[in-house]
Amino acid sequence: MNNIDFGKFNKKIKIENIIKSIICGLSSGIIVDALLVILFKLLALSNFIWLHIIITLLLGTGFTFLFLKYVFIPKDKAIAKRLDKDAALEERVKTMVEFKNDESLLANLQRQDAQQKLEETPIEKFKMRFSFSNFILSILALIALPIAILVPSRKINPAATVTDSSSSESNPESESPSEESSPSENPSDGGSEGQDGDGSGEQNDEERDQQIQDAIDDMKQDVDNTQKPDEQTKEDLKDKLDDLKDNLQNANDQEETDQAIDQSKEDIDQTIDDQITKDEIGEALQKHDPTSQVGEDVAAGDSEQTKDSLDEMRDSLKDKTGDELQDAMDSISDSINDALEESGVNPEDSLYQAFKNLADNLDKIDPNSDSAQQEIDDAFEQAKEEISDALDKQQELEDLKDTLDQKLDDLKEQLDNQDGQEGEDQDGDGQEGDGQEGDGQEGEDNQDDSDSSSSGEGSGSGSGDIQYASDDLIYDPATGNYVTYGELLNYYYSQALDGIENGNIPDDLATLIEQYFNSLYYDDGNENN
Amino acid sequence: MENEKQIALFSEAIQKIELEIKKDVVGQEEVVENILIAIISGGNVLLEGIPGVGKTRLVRSLGKVLNLPFSRIQFTPDLMPSDVTGTNIIEKDETGKMKLSFQKGPIFSNIILADEINRATPKTQSAMLEAMQEHKVTVANVSHQMAEPFFVLATENPIEQDGTYPLPEAQLDRFMFKLIMTFPSTDELKSIVNMTQITLDETATAVIDGDTLLQMREITKKIPVIEDILDYTMNLVASTHPEIDGNATAKKYLRFGASPRAAQALITGAKVRALMHGKYNVSYDDINALAYPSLRHRIRINYDAISDHLDTDKVIDLLIKENQKNKK
Numbered sequence: 001m002n003n004i005d006f007g008k009f010n011k012k013i014k015i016e017n018i019i020k021s022i023i024c025g026l027s028s029g030i031i032v033d034a035l036l037v038i039l040f041k042l043l044a045l046s047n048f049i050w051l052h053i054i055i056t057l058l059l060g061t062g063f064t065f066l067f068l069k070y071v072f073i074p075k076d077k078a079i080a081k082r083l084d085k086d087a088a089l090e091e092r093v094k095t096m097v098e099f100k101n102d103e104s105l106l107a108n109l110q111r112q113d114a115q116q117k118l119e120e121t122p123i124e125k126f127k128m129r130f131s132f133s134n135f136i137l138s139i140l141a142l143i144a145l146p147i148a149i150l151v152p153s154r155k156i157n158p159a160a161t162v163t164d165s166s167s168s169e170s171n172p173e174s175e176s177p178s179e180e181s182s183p184s185e186n187p188s189d190g191g192s193e194g195q196d197g198d199g200s201g202e203q204n205d206e207e208r209d210q211q212i213q214d215a216i217d218d219m220k221q222d223v224d225n226t227q228k229p230d231e232q233t234k235e236d237l238k239d240k241l242d243d244l245k246d247n248l249q250n251a252n253d254q255e256e257t258d259q260a261i262d263q264s265k266e267d268i269d270q271t272i273d274d275q276i277t278k279d280e281i282g283e284a285l286q287k288h289d290p291t292s293q294v295g296e297d298v299a300a301g302d303s304e305q306t307k308d309s310l311d312e313m314r315d316s317l318k319d320k321t322g323d324e325l326q327d328a329m330d331s332i333s334d335s336i337n338d339a340l341e342e343s344g345v346n347p348e349d350s351l352y353q354a355f356k357n358l359a360d361n362l363d364k365i366d367p368n369s370d371s372a373q374q375e376i377d378d379a380f381e382q383a384k385e386e387i388s389d390a391l392d393k394q395q396e397l398e399d400l401k402d403t404l405d406q407k408l409d410d411l412k413e414q415l416d417n418q419d420g421q422e423g424e425d426q427d428g429d430g431q432e433g434d435g436q437e438g439d440g441q442e443g444e445d446n447q448d449d450s451d452s453s454s455s456g457e458g459s460g461s462g463s464g465d466i467q468y469a470s471d472d473l474i475y476d477p478a479t480g481n482y483v484t485y486g487e488l489l490n491y492y493y494s495q496a497l498d499g500i501e502n503g504n505i506p507d508d509l510a511t512l513i514e515q516y517f518n519s520l521y522y523d524d525g526n527e528n529n
Numbered sequence: 530m531e532n533e534k535q536i537a538l539f540s541e542a543i544q545k546i547e548l549e550i551k552k553d554v555v556g557q558e559e560v561v562e563n564i565l566i567a568i569i570s571g572g573n574v575l576l577e578g579i580p581g582v583g584k585t586r587l588v589r590s591l592g593k594v595l596n597l598p599f600s601r602i603q604f605t606p607d608l609m610p611s612d613v614t615g616t617n618i619i620e621k622d623e624t625g626k627m628k629l630s631f632q633k634g635p636i637f638s639n640i641i642l643a644d645e646i647n648r649a650t651p652k653t654q655s656a657m658l659e660a661m662q663e664h665k666v667t668v669a670n671v672s673h674q675m676a677e678p679f680f681v682l683a684t685e686n687p688i689e690q691d692g693t694y695p696l697p698e699a700q701l702d703r704f705m706f707k708l709i710m711t712f713p714s715t716d717e718l719k720s721i722v723n724m725t726q727i728t729l730d731e732t733a734t735a736v737i738d739g740d741t742l743l744q745m746r747e748i749t750k751k752i753p754v755i756e757d758i759l760d761y762t763m764n765l766v767a768s769t770h771p772e773i774d775g776n777a778t779a780k781k782y783l784r785f786g787a788s789p790r791a792a793q794a795l796i797t798g799a800k801v802r803a804l805m806h807g808k809y810n811v812s813y814d815d816i817n818a819l820a821y822p823s824l825r826h827r828i829r830i831n832y833d834a835i836s837d838h839l840d841t842d843k844v845i846d847l848l849i850k851e852n853q854k855n856k857k
Contacts, residue, residue, distance in 0.1 A: 094755050095754075106753065107753055113810075
């Protein structure tokens with residue numbers, strides 16, 4: 001606002017400008033944040049909604065102040081024009097503004113007249129106005145946000161970045177060939193892409209997959225190595241491990257990897273816990289006097305101690321006959337049956353079955369029979385065997401659970417470390433990876449090696465750290481062109497064979513050379529020959 | 530130097546004048562207002578109207594209200610310039626010697642009604658117009674100043690065109706306004722008849738005098754006009770010229786446009802009008818209202834306008850509409 005006092009309209013004018021500033025400020029903040037969302041997505045950074053809300057609010061506030069201070073500064077002349085128009089004051093206010101410094105009598109009278117008319121004008125006559133540009137900015141903000149949300153995130157495919165980032169290496173020529181096999185061998189940087197821990201040439205898909213496969217296979221082996229658990233349980237666990245493998249291979253980032261492993265752990269633990277019933281049965285048995293000691297030992301999972309408890313229980317029946325024996329046996333069997341019912345365990349459970357068999361066997365024994373004691377001994381022997389067997393199985397399952405949990409945690413850590421390393425070496429600076437050169441060819445894949453010819457590149461031999469498909473493009477320094485790996489390999493192989501044929505090379509060396517080249521042809525369905 | 534009291538009395542005086550004139554002239558409010566504007570502005574008016582609408586009565590009444598001497602000159606084809614301006618006559622002085630003495634003509638008055646000016650010869654018209662322009666008459670190389678305020682209201686008879694000498698454009702341009710007195714409505718006609726049955730004399734009384742009128746003229750000169758309105762006015766006048774690019778209406782309907790005097794008339798008249806209406810500033814409405822009397826005698830429509838049944842006022846309408854985009 002400049003110098004003129006527009007009386008009661010001042011406040012309305014200020015409010016209008018504040019509203020305009022807020023609309024434009026917030027709209028600008030939203031547009032800028034929408035651009036940030038798109039940028040985050042392109043850079044594969046996490047887009048936390050709370051972060052963007054804060055950014056929008058901060059930007060919006062900042063822009064609002066800027067608009068209020070520098071853009072929507074109400075100018076006297078503009079306000080005067082609007083007042084004259086809205087209130088039909090016949091250019092009184094404009095004249096007052098233009099002649100504000102005129103101190104003549106008529107100018108003063110004019111001012112007084114204008115002020116009086118302003119006073120008489122109801123404030124409602126002055127209409128708040130919002131320009132077309134305010135409206136456009138708001139529309140842009142409303143459009144920008146959904147667009148930003150709908151833009152797909154850039155997924156980091158570890159395998160793809162090997163050649164992708166390498167193609168963005170310093171050599172501009174690297175951009176010309178086809179995308180899928182963008183020349184991963186950039187001679188200027190020693191063709192370092194695809195090497196371990198190298199962001200650009202990071203660990204490729206196969207290596208990671210192999211690592212996952214190895215871990216899964218190891219865990220499956222652990223499952224198979226258990227003896228007591230039944231086959232169905234083992235199959236369930238192995239299925240879950242297969243599911244984990246699939247999930248890990250499809251995971252796009254660390255977060256998804258961790259989520260897959262955590263979920264798998266949960267599933268595996270649940271599967272195993274469903275098989276472990278000693279706690280429920282043990283606790284239920286403890287509630288009854290005749291079986292309390294046995295229950296305690298069962299809950300502890302100690303099969304030896306459980307056997308001893310069963311022996312004690314059996315011994316308590318010795319030297320009893322007739323009704324006394326019957327009562328004692330009934331007491332034991334009733335306690336067992338009640339406890340089993342209270343435990344809520346599936347009747348098909350082996351431990352459940354073992355105790356149930358004991359109770360049933362005791363019920364069948366005629367206390368007055370001569371062979372009662374023998375039958376009691378047999379029943380308890382059977383029970384001891386079955387119960388300890390069941391306990392051992394459950395213990396084995398618990399151990400398996402611990403083992404698998406540990407191995408899953410280890411796998412998680414390994415994969416997290418590798419993902420972290422991937423991010424560090426995006427520039428593909430040619431760190432040498434395992435078996436990079438692998439073959440005695442130049443084998444120098446560091447960046448300093450500017451003349452690293454293709455001979456040392458993309459060897460991918462043996463260790464399999466760098467695997468090239470036959471149609472991956474490789475820079476051929478001899479011709480200065482990019483050729484497929486298969487073509488180049490064939491060329492060098494034929495050169496080698498010619499050399500062998502025409503030169504004086506010992507047979508064993510010739511064999512070695514042939515074997516070497518043969519090793520370069522990997523069986524992945526993309527054999528070069 | 531104006532003072533607040535004089536300024537405050539201005540509007541009051543104008544209202545009184547209008548009320549007094551209403552006693553003698555029925556209707557014609559716009560004509561009366563514009564005549565007052567012209568008088569206060571120091572301009573002259575060309576009045577067009579059929580006989581009997583009250584032109585002479587209006588001017589006579591005006592003279593009474595303003596307490597200014599009034600004279601009427603009936604222009605005829607045989608009217609000589611000296612009949613207007615006056616002439617030297619030979620007379621004997623006290624000693625018996627012959628001397629020339631200037632006998633003032635009817636033009637030596639404050640308010641002149643030059644009736645049917647288009648009936649006089651161009652020579653006689655020139656004598657009249659010289660006096661209008663310069664407020665003095667030169668006879669035998671001797672200049673005789675007119676009394677101030679000096680106001681000429683010339684009339685043209687639109688009916689009788691035979692044997693007339695229409696004023697050339699250059700002469701028309703000297704009139705500040707051209708006003709048209711239309712035939713009164715039936716109610717107004719009834720009022721006229723009833724009034725004149727009582728008396729044919731003007732009954733208006735004096736309200737102000739010539740000095741007050743001159744003071745009012747000085748006051749109105751100082752009414753502020755903002756730049757936007759000045760620009761708007763200049764653009765309006767410029768838009769009457771068909772030779773200027775961008776003037777679509779003028780190109781289509783006008784033969785020639787208004788002179789700079791039109792702009793002067795508009796601004797000067799608008800200031801008076803503003804004060805008459807109780808304002809201390811000129812508005813766009815003032816300019817638009819005075820566009821018709823200021824421009825209608827300064828522009829000439831062409832055959833396209835005639836064939837489109839447009840008269841001068843309708844073309845001015847179009848010019849005003851075209852010029853709205855220049856409003857800031």
